[in-house]
Amino acid sequence: MSVLATLRGISKTFANGTLAVDGLDLDIADGEFLTFLGPSGCGKSTALRMLAGLMPPTSGTIGWTGGARPQVGFVFQEPTLMPWASVFDNVWLPLRLRHIPRRDAARSIDEALDLVGLGAFAKVYPRELSGGMKMRVSIARALVTRPPLLLLDEPFAALDEITRFKLNDDLLALKTELGTTVGFVTHSVFESVYLSTRIAVFSPRPGRIVAGIDIPEPLPRNEEFRLSAVYADHCRIVSAALHKAMNAPQQQTVAQ
Template sequence: MQETVISIQSAEKTFPNGVQGLAPITLDIHPKERIGLIGPSGCGKSTLLKLIANLHQPSSGHLTWWNKGFAEVGKENRRLSFVFQEPTLMPWSTVRKNVRLPLDLEGISPDVSAPRVQQALEIVGLAHAADRFPAQLSGGMKMRVSIARALVTRPNLLLMDEPFGALDELTRNRLDEDIATLCAKDDLTLLFVTHSLYEAAFLSTRVMVMAAHPGRIFAEYEIDPSIPRNEEFRLSDTFATICQDLSKLLIQASQSSLLAEVA
């Protein structure tokens, strides 16, 4: 049996107000995959991410995490981190204290947490800014703090909901390269929502193109995981072809969503 990180079996989500956020979805996510979720607004990208994070419960169907139930797999094996759209930092705390928060919440002593915080800050290139406050940071730096806070728990599954949407394109490209390097180095499994097909093309080993009314997976697109994700790739013909293919799928998904809405 191939190892799965997440297995989604006919999971469907209908909200209490009757809106069906997601039609039944079946999807297996394997170790080291980097899955990008793209699709028109309202197609259920965030809902799917929240089901995987166990922040939402499916209305029917079920999910497993490392072939077990969420509680059953245990905290030690299920090291799942979530990076949200907003960096959501505590303005009264330094960068170091913001990054340390998840370890403080777990009751980990400062002498154990200090080197881990330092390492997370070094990974995102912010060791020099450890004693600054959020108001003294640029938007890109704040997002780096948020990523360091996600990494400090040493996750084996990183979930990101449109994390770099508010940043300028160059900063976003740099952070995408950092995330790609991190994933390759730490064998991380990544699932992320993005409105940028360029970001999906750059980071993903598999892109799920979703459609709406109701939210569903419209198409899957595989990208060779062995391609190094760097500036050379971004400027290559291969990248241009992938972007064109994704663009076509996105148009088809949007048309399908519109047709379903008026049907």
């Protein structure tokens, strides 16, 4: 695989002096499913947002093949839907911000909704949807521009296990169909192994990548993989790496 992005020496210090991420070095391959795994507050989401261009690093550089950041679709922890707008109009938002008329955007919106299995819900309002369906709308909104890079910040953390498993399957199917590069944040070892082609394990704050673990199993995956000895072996390896990271000597977390 060719390299899509190169992060070198990335650090982020917030206004209150908190050093969230420090010395982050990472190459992201075009077409991979890369997961940031670590405990809450370790800088995973901060790293993802810097990658998306939602906040600048304090130091370090992010380089892109071709010289410029590609178009990015971003899915937040909460669906962040507009309650007064229909599903169709919520998905229209990124195209509307590009001044694409509703009529001209209709085909792209319908295709995005079909991709997430919500083609029949275009006229429905968010209050009429379940939590899982709202997250599907959020994913459709991120995909409506067909971005080459899709970033998701713990999108399934608040969902029940059955819904979460189903959306994991759907996300893998979408990634396989579209060939999109995916960056994903989670604190679940089991979710990271099921979804990823590679896992970057973060230390507690300040976030550093302390292990990179490949999951060289074919995509998409299914319940057979989830119940397999191969899956269990990968989970043990990743869990051990996370345990080691959690028990490493802590670094100073406030910039002086």
